[in-house]
Amino acid sequence: MKGRSFFCLYFVFALCAAAADEGLSENEDLPAAQSGFGAALILGEPMGFSAKLWISPDFSLDAGAGWSMYRRAEEDIRTVGAPYFYIEYLRHFYDVVKAESGKFVYFIGLGAETALDKEIYFGARIPFGMTYMFQNDPFDIFLELAPSVVFRPNITSDIGACAGLRYWF
Secondary structure, X not given: OHHHHHHHXXXXXXXXXXXXXXXXXXXXXXXXXXXXXXXXXXXXEOEEEXXXXXXXXXXXXXEEEEEEOOOOOOOOOOOOOEEEEXXXXXXXXXXXXXXXXXXXXXEEEXXXXXXXXXXXXEEXXXXXXXEEEOOOOOEEEEEEEEEEEEEEOOOEEEEEEEEEEEEEO
16 A cells, blocks of 8 residues: 555656746757767666667656566565566656766656566656766766566555666767
8 A cells, every 4th residue: 555655646746746847947058958868787686778769858768678577476586577668757857966967856756667577567657867968978877776666466565776878869
């Protein structure tokens, strides 16, 4: 029940943040905003690759594919991990912490996840984290936590944590 309450509160927060578009768009001078599309190597849970597309200065779509080391098939001790996929809609917040060069950008979002094991796992994820965008280089580094509610095959909760390095094309 706690997971549902948290999810509902998060959903309200995300709607309020999306409605409060108050000119936080301060990334136009960074290579990430100029290119609009980047690819990343992610390490952690899951481990794999990510692609990010800016759809406005404050919002982006992020999708990933990789390997989750989380043991899903409890009855088979030899089965560890599964292919894992996610997609998320992210809201970005600038200058919460000032940087001498580049920008620290915080984000929060809402997404979906699936893992393919003996059964198909499906859930909703609530990613949040921080990115450091370099001023003159087409790279950024990021940290992300993503609590989730798994709906299938049974209702449970999960959490992912990863770090990554993204190149902007």
